[in-house]
Amino acid sequence: MFYHIKELQYHAKPERPDPLFAKQLQEVLGGQFGEISVALQYLFQGWSVRGNGKYKDLLMDTGTEELAHIEMLATMIARLLEGAPVGDLEIAAKDPIIGAILGGMNPQHAIVSGLGAMPADSVGNRWTADYIIASGNLLADFRANLNAESQGRLQAVRLYEATTDRGVKDMLAWLIARDTMHQNQWIAAIKELEAKENVVVPSTFPRELEKREVSHVLFNFSRGNESATGRWANGPSMDGEGQFQYVEHPQPLAPKPVLKPAPPYIHDTLPSVLKNDAIPPSLY
Amino acid sequence: MFYHIKELQYHAKPERPDPLFAKQLQEVLGGQFGEISVALQYLFQGWSVRGNGKYKDLLMDTGTEELAHIEMLATMIARLLEGAPVGDLEIAAKDPIIGAILGGMNPQHAIVSGLGAMPADSVGNRWTADYIIASGNLLADFRANLNAESQGRLQAVRLYEATTDRGVKDMLAWLIARDTMHQNQWIAAIKELEAKENVVVPSTFPRELEKREVSHVLFNFSRGNESATGRWANGPSMDGEGQFQYVEHPQPLAPKPVLKPAPPYIHDTLPSVLKNDAIPPSLY
Amino acid sequence: MFYHIKELQYHAKPERPDPLFAKQLQEVLGGQFGEISVALQYLFQGWSVRGNGKYKDLLMDTGTEELAHIEMLATMIARLLEGAPVGDLEIAAKDPIIGAILGGMNPQHAIVSGLGAMPADSVGNRWTADYIIASGNLLADFRANLNAESQGRLQAVRLYEATTDRGVKDMLAWLIARDTMHQNQWIAAIKELEAKENVVVPSTFPRELEKREVSHVLFNFSRGNESATGRWANGPSMDGEGQFQYVEHPQPLAPKPVLKPAPPYIHDTLPSVLKNDAIPPSLY
Amino acid sequence: MFYHIKELQYHAKPERPDPLFAKQLQEVLGGQFGEISVALQYLFQGWSVRGNGKYKDLLMDTGTEELAHIEMLATMIARLLEGAPVGDLEIAAKDPIIGAILGGMNPQHAIVSGLGAMPADSVGNRWTADYIIASGNLLADFRANLNAESQGRLQAVRLYEATTDRGVKDMLAWLIARDTMHQNQWIAAIKELEAKENVVVPSTFPRELEKREVSHVLFNFSRGNESATGRWANGPSMDGEGQFQYVEHPQPLAPKPVLKPAPPYIHDTLPSVLKNDAIPPSLY
């Protein structure tokens, strides 16, 4: 169960409206690695933990904080949209700033949301749960979380570079710091789980059931051997189960597949038609 | 540029058709962490590397191998669909196996693809590029890759458990081994980059610009303190930049936001209407 | 800002696992009118209210409660999935219940989420923000909310009819009651706003600017006159601005449109080709 | 069955081309509440009515009219696109109007549709049937329709404000008037059904089966009590079944949920790993 506090976790007030930047800022609200994604990802992971304890608590703590970040961004975007211009291009073009704003802002901010933030990314794609991950295996999922915070902090930093508004920069500096913590925390949690299990997910599948002869082999499928010089092709494997090997000329291990004809009720092209007969002269 | 070899990288031949399993196997072909996802994710990352060298080569090597895995799965699924029954439920129900197959198989395998594999997951959602990630920052992206191989191996293992067909198990045991290698290799590559940069992505953003006072703080937003006992709340932070702290009762740092009214041409609810006046008696 | 309480708002415990019903119950968690939809819809509307007061508070109160409902459903679904069978169809078919479960359950519940709830509907479509509505005009949005609660309660009732599990029925009976309240509350809020504005949204557009001659006219575009007998074709209009009229044979008011040719750089079909010239004899 | 009349229901001729406005106008053609949505929503509802009579007729009349509105908007957009510029930015930038057009128009209007309208919204998202609603319960669906016409008229009004083209304004003034009628008609239809049933959908679920103790209760989940002052928290409920109540401090009614471990073949994190044991010193 949740309670809402009306105050914001941190300030979300720009120096001045900027509808173009509002469009861009949507990315970290409703994009693939925006705050909606991390909030729902952590909460769904938390609700799926079978058992209780510190991992579940950590997921619920962090997921709940991300709800506050959605709120901060929604507030910031609404304020950036205040006073968005509206009007006719020919008139607007006399003032290049207004013209650029009218041409570059997200038209749905005016037509659809009435100057409110939208659950969408910076080009206007609506948020989709295709973005989120919860598998029931925490080591797998904490890696998803570390990735999400890495991508998210990268995007926040890029947005920080793209504005001179001190209010926006102030909020982004806060969110970037929180992403620093969240990367740190998922790294810590991953290390705990790797120490208890193994680095390979899932650790519970018996290794003798997999084809171990290719478990530590780098196949070179790309002309040139630069990749042979990495740690991944030299020395003991990271899971402590073997030695990395490099295969320069990988060969196919199975013959050319030939599929059986489909049954007649499927009406695929008939085998008689598929045969390689000569081209009838009439086709020339 | 690419060349195609008609032989398969590894065997993809089931003992017998099984249209229901064909439906399930679609997950690792066309699902969020299926082979289409990793193939295109690695190739797009590779094409975006600015510079040349072992990381780009590794991405192209692995991306190209994943194309071969798409091919193996497409072949396996086409074979699992051979001889899929078709027909009337009332007749089918006399044989419970046929009835269950007709009820449980993906109807598009018969109606749409004519017993061919589809670029879709196990419930029939078509593959979407929403699944893939390429940011231009390799440490961020290798974490995405490690996650993808962790989720993918987990799914392949679950599918391995769900069939007794020795041909299917044989192919999955191969793919699981390759996922073992791919987890190992991305871990190795991540360690290389973390040694050259820092664990926090992006490492190029000046730390003094973020709000460092919250860069290593765990906020407890969820009643109960279990999360205080993890590594993420104790000791030096993983990035070597501070000490983890735990805040039991986080407080809001910014006041309740009040947004300004929208301009009239937006036709949002008017401020006069929004006011908290008394309820007219006529509404009772 | 939000806080999370680990206890549930209400019980979410089935009598026994039922993976098929888990699949169906996903509809009211992650479907078009599931709890994710109403939670995010109300919160986004709340964050966009320009001004403060009881409407904003009502939105935040209700949106926050819906987060608790997501949690209840996620918990219930995880429990319904406990002990989901896995395995080979031929073996399973000997027990028709197991066969039906394997054929009928959502395969992603096993392969993808590891027996956790998913942000998806009952056929497996991932949740999308295409479902939600926040326009900045509260009368419009409260109508969206009343619709959402109407559709949602209808779906919950249909699910209530489809199970005999007393634990599931108990939880649904609670959610249905909350939907009763939420329909009541949005009706009340709508009546308040209609009393302050007008029934037609937006009330702020000057009526003289619209083509008033067709503002209260029902055009009969469907052979047969049954629709002439409704309140919508008789008596004063609901907005108090006119009288309903019924037009039996509506006529087009504008000529057949003819579009100008596209410029050559667009390479549409050329006007010379579009001309109706005779069919060349060679085509017979 | 349908017949098509080549004349338009109303004029759709702009004074002059305006590719930027063409992009914006797409919202009311192919957006969430565009004409495609209402046409298909009303027709699908009509085709699902079980029985015949005035409600089905009303749905078919209105759905068929909306097809004519799709046609008007498609025609208007094609005309707004006539003469869209094409070319190189550096040259274009010498004329700020052309530059703004090239930067701000929907590039698919040139590349994909060849200056034709598209079944997409104002940011280019293709129309999806996720937008539409047909439940078989007419009171629920008429509320969906009232919402659609409210959102649709609001968007048309916002577009009306954003242009000075008298041809566009003339067409929008017509469409706004039709939305006035459609809001009026759905309100009238809703009142008829509410008078025959009850305001709570579905009216056929026995009230004694729901948890009536929470059927008229507003829970305050958001710090602050503004929402206590609305009609929804005072007086008799709108369904005539009780009195509204306000609960200031709602408490959870069910204990903290603990999920059972998953079976081994699911390979979720093992219970032994989930336990809260101490952090190994090696992790510091």
Add this chain to the structure above:
Amino acid sequence: MFYHIKELQYHAKPERPDPLFAKQLQEVLGGQFGEISVALQYLFQGWSVRGNGKYKDLLMDTGTEELAHIEMLATMIARLLEGAPVGDLEIAAKDPIIGAILGGMNPQHAIVSGLGAMPADSVGNRWTADYIIASGNLLADFRANLNAESQGRLQAVRLYEATTDRGVKDMLAWLIARDTMHQNQWIAAIKELEAKENVVVPSTFPRELEKREVSHVLFNFSRGNESATGRWANGPSMDGEGQFQYVEHPQPLAPKPVLKPAPPYIHDTLPSVLKNDAIPPSLY
């Protein structure tokens, strides 16, 4: 403008309900090549024709007929769903037919649409305008139409094979015949346009501007030479502009690309990090 006739173009009455077949039949209503696709595809093409005449008329004639086919399928599906069972699996499993139906039907047909047809395909994906095509170039678009009718008739035939219900077969036999006509008509229209233009779309691009040395060359990128024996590798090209050639060992024509570093504000991986330096011993 459109008129609706309440009678159906052709019969749509099954002998008996069959909820499983209702799910399958959704494919030709709301799937990629279902009736919604062809209706909207032909109408959007028609509305975009610049000029008037027989091609536009043909598109409007056919698009309008497809609306009648949507109606027939919606009616048929609603009737197939009549009396769909509802209930508990354990009870249902005593009757294998009911068990298979409950497991195999589309749950949204009960929960969401209330036994009505849905704008979705046979696995439950909602219809999307991603499926349709209108380019402004009629030869291109008529090829899209011929493809749509080919795929559509193929799917209708597969469904015809999958049922023994004489009512369903009767309706499908009608729709299959109409697809026969529509394939014939688009072939005829294509031949007319090819006779007026050229077989290569668009015919208006000056041939001397393309790299003519590769305009009629088949590159062999797949080990093995079977493709050398087709008409496409022998004799004069179909456009009368050259001779087909076959290149057995195609070579790359451009060097390995090296991208320049990104500017610092993008925070991609730095060039210094990308360099191929040795692996630090600490990584072993």
Add this chain to the structure above:
Amino acid sequence: MFYHIKELQYHAKPERPDPLFAKQLQEVLGGQFGEISVALQYLFQGWSVRGNGKYKDLLMDTGTEELAHIEMLATMIARLLEGAPVGDLEIAAKDPIIGAILGGMNPQHAIVSGLGAMPADSVGNRWTADYIIASGNLLADFRANLNAESQGRLQAVRLYEATTDRGVKDMLAWLIARDTMHQNQWIAAIKELEAKENVVVPSTFPRELEKREVSHVLFNFSRGNESATGRWANGPSMDGEGQFQYVEHPQPLAPKPVLKPAPPYIHDTLPSVLKNDAIPPSLY
């Protein structure tokens, strides 16, 4: 299995960066008819061919070449993005070129992909497998391929017209030539199959089972008779099975459908409510 060659099939080097054109060029990389679509379409068709021979080989040859085209476009787009400006609009607006670029470029090129190409179209919609087609019937699918190459060449030509960059034009001239070949080759392949089968897909469905009385009839559903003058309404049908006919006034052949009431557990509107009774005076 695939091998990758690091050299490009053809040059992909612009004269100078142009972020706005990069956005537009995405259409032929990740749009409905972009290179991702044709690559995966041909490969999936190839993997589904049941049997071996020249058709399968042709599909694999061409699909593998399209992978090289994805690579060329990804490289070109990355280069067009080099040096994309970043910054504040107010400053940017002083230079109209920079202002137009900031307003008109795809913001995800900076924020998300870090100046790399994306698997998305020119408005930012991510690529989806909804775009591709593989039915198991080669004549149907080759028509899909001919359409794809027709639409794709048309789009490439439109992009060629929209730039003056000689490097971009050079690459497009190459791709246009390849599209010329691919149109030629699919036409040749179609002719081969039509000669072996019949022009109507699928050719294996017994003609006597369809309603032959409407297999060659053009119904005029659109007021006006222009369509009567085409080849499709005159002379022998293209399949050699009949004579085209034109029906000026098509009539419905089946009565107005009346659906039976839904069972009570569905909670659709009750038949008693649906009845056409008089309007209660209280509703006025």
